[in-house]
Amino acid sequence: MGQEPSKHGRSGRWNAPILWAAPALLGVAMALAPMDGEAAPSRKGLPVSIAGTASVIDADTLEINRERVRLTGVDAPESGQKCRDAKHRFVRCGSIAANALDAWINRNPVTCAIEDRDRYGRFIGKCSVRGANMQEWLVTNGHALAYRNYSTAYVSAELKARKAKAGIWAGEFISPWDWRQGLRLDGEAPTKAMIDGKFFD
Secondary structure, eight states, rough: OOOOOOOOOSSOOOOHHHHHHHHHHHHHHHHEEEEETOOOOOBTBBBSSEOOOOEEEETEEETTEEEEEETTTOOOOOOOOOEEEETSSSEEEHHHHHHHHHHHTTTTTEEEEEEOOOOOOOOEEEEEEETTEHHHHHHHTTTSOOOTTTTTTTHHHHHHHHHOOOGGSSSSOOOOHHHHTTTOOTTSOOOOOTTTOOOOO
């Protein structure tokens, strides 16, 4: 997300009316400032963070306090997605990734720093449990990929997973973003998108 440009004035000089108005402006600012222990105003109606017991919807989406949170910077296999394991067998890698995340969380409290909302109304955020970065754990263990279209924060973790043949890197898989568009592995029934020639070697 872009940041607002700096809004400096045209001159560093202060005019006399500003000087006598300063105490009044300071009083207004103090009245509007949050008291100790009070949450600061949210950005665009977003909370600064959300925390609590998390339900794993899939390996990159949680539900906390009835709110969906999409993990920023990563993309995990979809719930119905199949991959091939090290023995070349089809496995439900999306379910495997989600179950692994659920076991790792182990009902410990999850905290997510909220950055935005996506077009589906879900919060987008960076989440942690027991002080550990959830996205980093997912990618390092081969349960998700770095979502380079949106962030390069987890590219190094992905390279480690690939070298270690962790998780989905042990076998063969379709990137989740291509799978959602209709691409499938050899041996799976072709989708309409494949039949229509959307994907080419």
